[in-house]
Every structure is written in structure tokens, then in C-alpha cells.
Amino acid sequence: MLSRELRRAAESALLPLGALTVSLALFGVFVTLAGANALDVYYQMYRGSFATSFSLQNTLLRAAPLMLTALCTAIPASLGLVVIGGEGALVLGALAAVIAAHALSTANPWVVLTAMALAGAAAGGAWIGLAGALRTFRGVNETISTLLLNYIAIGLFKHFVEGPMRDPASLNKPSTRPIGEANALGPVPGTDVHWGFVYGLVACFVAFVLMRRTVFGFAAQMVGGNVRAALLSGLPVHRLVLIACALAGATAGLAGMAEVAAVHGTANASLIVGYGYTGVLVAFLARFHPLAIVPVSILVGGIGASGGLLQRTAHLPDATVNVLEGILFIVILASETLRGRILGPDALESEPKPTAELKPASAPTPEVSPAPSGETKRAVG
Amino acid sequence: MNALDQATGGLWALPLALLGGALRVSPPYLFVSLGECLTEKSGRINLGQEGTLILGAMIGYGASFVTGSPWAGVLAAGIVGLVLGTVHAVLCALPRVNDIAVGIALMLFGIGLAFFIGKPLIQPTAPRLPSLSLGAWSESAAVRSALQVNILFLLGIATAFAMRFLFERTRWGLVLRVVGESSDAARAMGYDVPRVRLIATALGGCLASMGGSLLSLYYPGSWNEGLSSGQGLMAVALVIFARWDPVRCLWASLLFGGAGALGPALQSVGINAAYNLIATAPYVLTLVIMLATSSASRTLVGQPAEITVGR
Numbered sequence: 165m166l167s168r169e170l171r172r173a174a175e176s177a178l179l180p181l182g183a184l185t186v187s188l189a190l191f192g193v194f195v196t197l198a199g200a201n202a203l204d205v206y207y208q209m210y211r212g213s214f215a216t217s218f219s220l221q222n223t224l225l226r227a228a229p230l231m232l233t234a235l236c237t238a239i240p241a242s243l244g245l246v247v248i249g250g251e252g253a254l255v256l257g258a259l260a261a262v263i264a265a266h267a268l269s270t271a272n273p274w275v276v277l278t279a280m281a282l283a284g285a286a287a288g289g290a291w292i293g294l295a296g297a298l299r300t301f302r303g304v305n306e307t308i309s310t311l312l313l314n315y316i317a318i319g320l321f322k323h324f325v326e327g328p329m330r331d332p333a334s335l336n337k338p339s340t341r342p343i344g345e346a347n348a349l350g351p352v353p354g355t356d357v358h359w360g361f362v363y364g365l366v367a368c369f370v371a372f373v374l375m376r377r378t379v380f381g382f383a384a385q386m387v388g389g390n391v392r393a394a395l396l397s398g399l400p401v402h403r404l405v406l407i408a409c410a411l412a413g414a415t416a417g418l419a420g421m422a423e424v425a426a427v428h429g430t431a432n433a434s435l436i437v438g439y440g441y442t443g444v445l446v447a448f449l450a451r452f453h454p455l456a457i458v459p460v461s462i463l464v465g466g467i468g469a470s471g472g473l474l475q476r477t478a479h480l481p482d483a484t485v486n487v488l489e490g491i492l493f494i495v496i497l498a499s500e501t502l503r504g505r506i507l508g509p510d511a512l513e514s515e516p517k518p519t520a521e522l523k524p525a526s527a528p529t530p531e532v533s534p535a536p537s538g539e540t541k542r543a544v545g
Numbered sequence: 546m547n548a549l550d551q552a553t554g555g556l557w558a559l560p561l562a563l564l565g566g567a568l569r570v571s572p573p574y575l576f577v578s579l580g581e582c583l584t585e586k587s588g589r590i591n592l593g594q595e596g597t598l599i600l601g602a603m604i605g606y607g608a609s610f611v612t613g614s615p616w617a618g619v620l621a622a623g624i625v626g627l628v629l630g631t632v633h634a635v636l637c638a639l640p641r642v643n644d645i646a647v648g649i650a651l652m653l654f655g656i657g658l659a660f661f662i663g664k665p666l667i668q669p670t671a672p673r674l675p676s677l678s679l680g681a682w683s684e685s686a687a688v689r690s691a692l693q694v695n696i697l698f699l700l701g702i703a704t705a706f707a708m709r710f711l712f713e714r715t716r717w718g719l720v721l722r723v724v725g726e727s728s729d730a731a732r733a734m735g736y737d738v739p740r741v742r743l744i745a746t747a748l749g750g751c752l753a754s755m756g757g758s759l760l761s762l763y764y765p766g767s768w769n770e771g772l773s774s775g776q777g778l779m780a781v782a783l784v785i786f787a788r789w790d791p792v793r794c795l796w797a798s799l800l801f802g803g804a805g806a807l808g809p810a811l812q813s814v815g816i817n818a819a820y821n822l823i824a825t826a827p828y829v830l831t832l833v834i835m836l837a838t839s840s841a842s843r844t845l846v847g848q849p850a851e852i853t854v855g856r
Contacts, residue, residue, distance in 0.1 A: 198661075246645055246646070248649065298832075298835075298836060300841070301841060302836055302839050302840070302841055303839040303840050303841035303842070304832075304835045304836055304839045305835070305839070307592070307645060308778070308781055308782050308831075308835065309832060309835065311775070311778050312778075312779070312782070312828045312831050312832050313828075313832070315774070315775055315825060315828040316825045316828050316829060316832070319821050319822055319824055319825035319828070320821075320822070320825070322821040323819060323821040323822045326821060327819070327821070441653065444649060445650075445653065448646060448649075448650075480661075481660065481661050481664040483657050483658075483660030483661040483664070484661055485657075486653065486656065486657025486660060486661070487654070487657040487658055487661050488657075489653060489657065490650065490651075490653045490654025490655070490656075490657045490658065491654065493649075493650035493653055493654065494632075494636065494647070494650045494651065494654055497636065497642055497643070497646050497647055497650055498636055498639060498642060500641050500642055501639040501640050501641050501642055503641065
């Protein structure tokens with residue numbers, strides 16, 4: 165018999181790998197039905213994502229914002245909240261970063277970049293923090309509210325980019341004035357990867373320490389595990405929810421800032437390419453573990469990066485990679501049902517089950533008074 | 546605008562444009578919210594309705610293009626929705642699989658699949674659904690164009706009343722409500738909970754998908770990748786607003802449709818300022834409604850106890 169910890173670790177590695185294999189097989193069937201050669205598609209995907217230094221660079225370029233937007237879902241998930249507002253926080257973070265850059269355009273680039281990062285994080289943090297406040301003070305479901313906030317954020321973004329902040333020189337594609345070459349976020353020395361990737365790595369590590377190694381993280385996990393117990397032990401549930409949501413939004417806002425400063429140099433519709441939603445996928449695949457987000461982001465970034473090559477060589481639409489992502493997401497969720505059954509039954513016992521606890525009912529209820537019996541049942545079942 | 550319109554228009558131009566817009570924009574809301582209402586009555590939430598809606602829009606358009614009959618398109622969309630709803634129900638019936646997460650996954654999958662298959666359909670024009678001219682009595686072109694009502698919308702209105710009857714007056718509706726209120730009680734009474742949920746979720750997907758076909762076959766009336774503006778997701782909020790009552794879903798759909806029609810209506814009378822901000826009206830409205838109706842301390846009136854999204 166393996167020890168319990170070892171079994172659990174083995175299972176945590178085997179389940180996603182098995183799910184990945186099953187997904188690739190299903191995807192192979194799918195592209196075969198679509199008239200392509202499955203083996204050729206796999207090969208082209210490998211070429212387009214990891215085989216050459218050019219494709220690897222493209223992969224890492226996409227992984228950079230995904231790490232940050234995935235944290236936007238993963239951090240609140242510790243408290244049992246399902247936040248899918250990364251897209252909105254990202255575009256507003258980008259907008260705020262551009263405003264900061266314009267306000268300080270003559271200052272030292274280091275000052276400008278710092279101000280951009282702070283402004284981006286603050287805007288994103290305020291946006292998702294708003295969803296957290298609605299949740300904890302008014303009981304508004306955070307999944308729905310963050311989704312709605314995505315649409316509202318994109319509307320705001322378009323309003324400013326196409327209206328008051330539009331650069332008259334941008335004719336076909338409305339954009340703001342550029343932030344300036346001097347203020348661009350450059351590549352990490354010795355590589356072709358920009359500093360936004362490092363932001364992602366650092367953010368994932370900090371989130372890991374914060375959520376898994378500090379009192380704050382422990383308190384957050386307790387809220388996610390059993391909100392009533394958390395309240396009875398005197399934890400400030402309101403404040404924990406607000407802080408977690410604000411931190412989550414700040415990471416996605418930072419992703420927007422990095423995209424502006426390192427990739428686009430301005431704010432325009434090119435920022436709205438679904439990094440926020442793909443980040444939700446990454447967070448679920450990583451089972452909300454901040455360190456697992458790094459490799460999963462690179463994997464999903466690679467899937468996205470291979471889309472262009474698939475289109476050119478295998479003549480498949482660019483949405484092919486979205487189909488694979490969808491299949492992967494579904495299979496990963498379905499694979500959860502096997503947890504604790506592969507390597508022996510008791511691996512499940514002390515397993516933190518994020519997806520099982522994610523029902524919004526088990527999320528913070530700021531009521532300290534004893535709940536009616538019906539409510540108790542719901543929080544459990 | 547001709548002289549007659551100018552005489553009758555002016556003051557009435559905006560409300561007429563708004564009414565006409567609401568009648569065009571509401572039908573997809575109605576279908577997808579009825580589908581979600583049915584699903585939620587059984588105690589499940591299907592966030593994948595957005596994917597179902599978009600895939601339905603694409604399949605409906607494709608089938609209409611291939612067969613030359615828009616009704617075949619609606620039918621094909623309905624079948625696809627049935628399949629996606631079944632997939633959702635089957636996955637959620639597995640132990641330790643969360644319905645919200647599966648919904649998000651199916652949403653991404655449905656959208657990806659629709660964009661994948663739908664690429665060649667962006668150019669061609671498929672036959673569209675006919676509409677009834679309820680404004681034929683009027684001499685004003687503005688009134689006539691405002692009162693174009695889709696036949697499927699009338700069917701949707703009938704479905705709303707039929708669903709209320711089903712829930713409140715039939716044995717099947719009672720079983721559905723028991724399953725939605727307490728799966729333990731339903732099990733104790735000997736009902737097959739997963740099967741009831743399977744049927745409700747599959748039929749819910751069918752309705753949502755038909756709503757999607759209204760997007761591509763009626764208004765806006767073409768297939769492209771920006772066709773849906775989140776109706777499938779807003780349906781969840783709409784059902785909360787409607788307190789899980791199909792007939793109130795109808796009124797809520799008209800309200801949301803009106804909010805969605807606000808931007809185009811203002812544009813039609815020459816007001817273009819802040820178009821992107823006005824376009825967010827349905828989302829702001831949804832958020833305000835949720836804020837006003839939710840409570841931190843109690844469950845919503847009428848909410849099936851097995852679902853949890855209202856709070």
C-alpha cells in the first residue's frame with residue numbers, strides 16, 4: 165500500500181494527464197470527422213506550439229496573460245467563489261494603465277511603468293472587488309455578476325477607446341494614443357519573452373505562498389470549506405471575500421497592463437481576445453493551485469499558439485483550438501468523478517474538493533444567526 | 546422618412562422604434578429563459594445555455610441554408626440543443642461534478658464548435674423566418690415596421706403559458722418541482738431524480754437552441770461570430786428576476802429586449818452619442834435587478850431549493 169500522501173499526489177498527476185490523453189483522442193476523432201488527418205494535426209500542433217524557438221516564444225507570449233487571468237478565478241475559488249470576470253478586469257486594467265501612461269508621459273520610464281502596473285491592478289481590483297462586495301453584502305451571485313461586469317467593462321472600454329480617448333491618427337482601428345516606445349515593457353535579457361511573463365510567474369508564486377502558507381490563506385480556505393464554521397470561529401468573512409476578490413481582479417488588471425505595455429503599445433480591440441475566459445479554463449485545469457497554473461498556462465498557451473499553423477497547413481478553421489479547449493475542459497471536469505477511486509478509496513477523505521465545494525450556497529453567508537433548516541440542508545447538499 | 550411618417554413620427558418615433566426593437570430582440574430571450582427556467586425547476590443550473598444558443602444559431606442558419614426552409618433550421622437547432630442539454634445532464638449526474646463548472650465548459654465548447662462549423666456560413670444568405678404584420682391596419686410605415694411579430698415568438702408566448710400550466714396543474718410538473726425542491730424527498734417517494742433532471746435539462750437546451758435559431762433566422766438575421774450578446778448567460782439572471790415563473794419570464798424578456806433595443810432605437814432617431822455605453826443597458830439592468838432582489842440573509846421567493854444561484 166502506498167502512503168496516503170503519495171497516493172493523493174500520484175492521483176493529482178495521473179488524473180489530469182489521463183484527461184489530457186482522452187481529450188486529445190476525442191479531438192483526433194473530431195478532426196478526422198472534419199476531414200483532416202489526425203496524426204498530421206497532432207504533429208502540426210506540436211510544431212506550432214513547442215517545436216521551434218519561434219513557436220515556443222508565441223506560446224509563452226500567450227501563457228503570460230493566462231497565468232494572471234487564471235489567478236483571477238483561482239484566488240476566489242479558495243473561498244468557494246466562482247469568479248469569471250477576468251476579461252472585464254483585464255480590459256479595464258489595460259485602460260487604466262494607458263491613462264496612467266498618458267498622465268505621466270514625460271516621467272522616467274520606470275516611474276511610468278510602475279504607475280501603469282499600479283493603475284492596472286487597482287482598476288482590475290476595484291472591478292472584481294465590486295463583485296465581491298455585491299456578493300458578501302447583498303448576496304448577489306458572483307458568477308453572474310462577474311459575467312455581466314465583463315460586458316459592462318467591454319462597453320466602457322469601447323466607449324473610451326472609440327470616443328473621448330481615441331487617437332485621431334487611428335483610422336481603421338480605433339485606438340488610444342500610444343504609450344510611447346520609451347515606456348514599453350521590454351524582453352527579459354537573453355530571451356524573446358517580455359517581462360509580463362515574469363509578472364505571471366511571480367504572481368503565481370506569491371499567490372501560492374499567500375493562499376497556502378499564511379494565516380490569510382488558511383482563513384480563506386476555511387471560508388471555502390465551511391462558512392458557518394468560519395463565522396463561528398470569528399473570521400472576518402466580509403473582509404476576506406473583499407480582499408480575495410480585489411487581489412483576483414488586480415492580477416487580471418495587471419495582465420491588461422502587461423499586454424498594453426509589452427505587446428500592443430496602446431489600448432484597442434486587439435486586447436479583447438478572450439484571455440479572461442481562457443484563464444477560467446486554466447484555473448479549473450490547475451484545480452486552482454497557483455503553482456499548477458504555470459505549466460497549465462503554458463500548455464493552453466501552446467494550444468492557442470498552434471491555431472495559426474493548423475489554419476495554414478491543415479486547412480482547419482482557427483476555432484479548432486477552441487474546440488480542443490472545450491473538450492479538454494469537459495473531460496477534466498468529468499474526470500473529477502474518478503478522484504479517489506483509482507488508487508484506493510481513502511485518498512478522497514482529506515482531499516480538498518474545490519469543485520464539490522464551489523456551489524455558491526457554500527460561499528460566504530454573512531449571517532451569523534442560525535439559519536433556517538432548509539438553508540442548512542442546501543449548504544451541505 | 547416620408548411626409549406621413551414625419552407627421553405621425555417625431556414625438557412617437559422613439560417609442561415606436563423601442564417597441565419594434567423590443568419585439569425583435571425579445572424572442573431569443575424568451576426561449577432561452579424558458580429553457581433555463583425548466584432546467585432550474587429541476588434543481589440544476591445550466592450556464593452552458595450561451596453555448597447552446599450560439600450553436601443553435603449556427604446550426605439553424607446552416608440547416609435553413611441547405612434545405613431552403615427556415616423551419617427545418619429551427620428543428621435542427623432544437624435537436625442540437627436537446628443533445629447539448631443531455632450532455633450537460635449526464636455530466637452533472639456524475640458524482641462530484643459541479644453543474645456551474647460544467648456549464649462554463651459546455652459554453653466554451655459550444656461556442657468553439659459553432660465557430661468551427663460555421664466558418665463557411667458567414668457569407669451566404671439563408672431563408673429567414675416569416676413574420677406577421679400586426680400593424681397592417683396603420684397607415685404609418687413606422688407603426689407597420691414596429692409591429693412585425695415573429696410567428697415563433699407567438700409560439701414562445703404560448704409555451705410560457707403552457708409551461709406554467711405544466712408546473713402548476715400536472716402530475717409531471719409536480720414531480721419536477723419536488724425534484725427541484727428536495728431531491729431527497731423525491732428519492733424517498735421513489736422518483737428517479739437523474740432521469741427527471743435529464744428530461745428537464747435536455748428540453749431546456751432544446752428551447753435555448755431554438756432561441757438561438759431566432760437570432761440567426763429572424764433578428765439580426767445572419768450568422769456571424771458576434772451574433773450573441775450574452776443572452777444565454779443573462780437568461781440565468783432573467784429567470785431569477787422572473788422568480789422561476791414562465792409567464793413572468795415573458796414580461797422579463799420584453800423588458801430585457803427593450804433595454805437591448807435602446808441603443809439601435811436611439812440611433813434610428815439620430816442619437817449616436819455614447820452608443821457603446823447605451824449598449825450595456827441590458828447588463829446594467831440585470832445587475833441592478835439582481836442587486837435589488839437579492840438578499841444576503843434569505844433565499845429568494847419561488848426559488849427551487851436545490852439550486853443555489855439566487856444567493
